[in-house]
C-alpha cells in the first residue's frame with residue numbers, strides 16, 4: 084500500500100502538534116513507521132488520505148460499536164446541530180439519556196455527564212474521597228483510568244507503550260496516595276489494605292482490563308474485591324469506560340454479576356462524540372455539588388450534540404439486545420480462525436477474549452496481569468502489525484491494546500482478516 088499523502092500530512096502535523104498527534108497512542112512509536120491519516124470511514128471500514136481501504140479493529144478505541152458513521156447517530160447529531168450546539172443551561176435530552184442509562188445499568192440511581200473518560204474517573208475518585216473522608220486509592224498495574232495525575236502510575240497501554248510508567252509532572256505528593264496492586268491478585272490487595280488501615284477511599288479497577296491487551300478477571304477476583312470493600316468501608320469503583328454498554332447493556336456489573344459503588348463511562352456512551360459519565364446510588368451521587376459538598380463542573384458537559392449522539396447509540400443498544408450476542412459470536416469466530424492460523428504456522432501465542440474484546444499476545448503462558456502481558460514478544464507483534472496493515476487490516480499499533488469488534492463487520496470481513504493472519508503468520 085502507498086501512504087504518500089499520509090506521510091506528507093504527518094510531516095506537516097509534526098511542525099505544529101507535538102509528535103503530530105493529539106493523543107500519543109495514535110503515533111506508531113511502538114511499531115515503527117508513520118501514522119495513517121484518515122479521510123473518512125463507514126461501517127467497518129476506514130478510508131485513508133491515499134484512498135486505501137482498511138478493515139478497522141480499533142473503532143476509535145471503542146465508541147463505534149455499531150460501525151462508523153452509523154446513520155441513527157449521524158442523523159441525531161445533524162438534527163440537533165440546527166437548534167444550537169451549547170447553551171450552558173439545562174436541556175430535556177440530558178434527563179432522557181440519564182433515565183435510559185440508569186435503566187440499562189444495575190446499581191445506579193443517578194448519573195452525571197462529563198466530556199471524557201479521564202474526567203469521569205478523576206471525578207469519581209474525588210467523589211469517593213469526599214464521601215468516605217479518606218485519601219488513598221488502590222489501582223492496578225496495567226489498568227488505565229485516563230491521564231489525570233493520580234492515575235499515571237503504571238497506567239497501561241499508552242503510558243507503558245512509551246516507557247514512562249510514571250509520568251514526570253506527577254508530584255510525589257499525588258503519587259503517594261495511589262497504591263499499586265497486581266491485577267487478579269487478591270492477596271496483594273489484602274496486604275495493601277492491612278498496611279494502610281482506615282486510609283483507603285476506593286479501589287478503582289477495569290473490571291475487565293482492556294489497556295494491557297484484554298485481560299478478564301479470574302474467577303472470584305471481583306467478588307473478592309467486593310467483599311474486601313464491604314469489610315473495610317472502601318468504595319469499589321468500576322471503570323467501565325471501555326466495557327460499559329459494550330460487554331452487556333449493563334456492562335461488567337451485569338455480565339459478571341458483581342456490584343460496584345461508583346461506575347464510570349466513556350467511549351460507547353458518547354456514540355463517537357466526547358462524552359464521559361459517572362454514576363452511583365443516590366446517597367453517593369447527592370454528595371456532588373450543587374446538592375453536596377464535592378465540587379465538579381463542566382462548561383460543555385451534557386451539551387446537546389453529545390447527548391443526541393449518546394442517546395441514539397444507547398437507544399439502539401437497548402432496543403436491540405441481540406447486538407451483544409452477535410458481537411460475541413463474531414469475536415469468537417475471529418478468535419478461532421486466528422488461533423488456527425497461528426497454530427498452523429507454529430507461532431507461539433495466547434489469545435484473550437470476552438464479549439467483543441479480544442487481544443493477541445505473542446507470549447507462551449497465560450496472560451492474566453501486566454507482568455504476563457509484558458512477556459509477549461514485541462518484535463513479533465511489530466511484524467504482525469505491519470503485515471496485517473499491508474493486507475488492509477488495521478489493528479492497534481501497540482501490543483498492549485485490546486481490539487474492539489464492531490457489529491458492522493461481516494463474516495466476509497472476518498474471513499478476509501483470518502486469511503491475512505494465515506499469510507502474515509508465515510512470515511513470523
Ligand SMILES: *Cc1c(COP(=O)(O)O)cnc(C)c1O
Nearest residue numbers: 199200201227228229324325349
Ligand atoms: C479510554 C479509557 C479511559 C480514558 O478515557 P478518555 O475519554 O480517553 O479520557 C479511562 N478508562 C478506561 C478503562 C479507558 O479505556
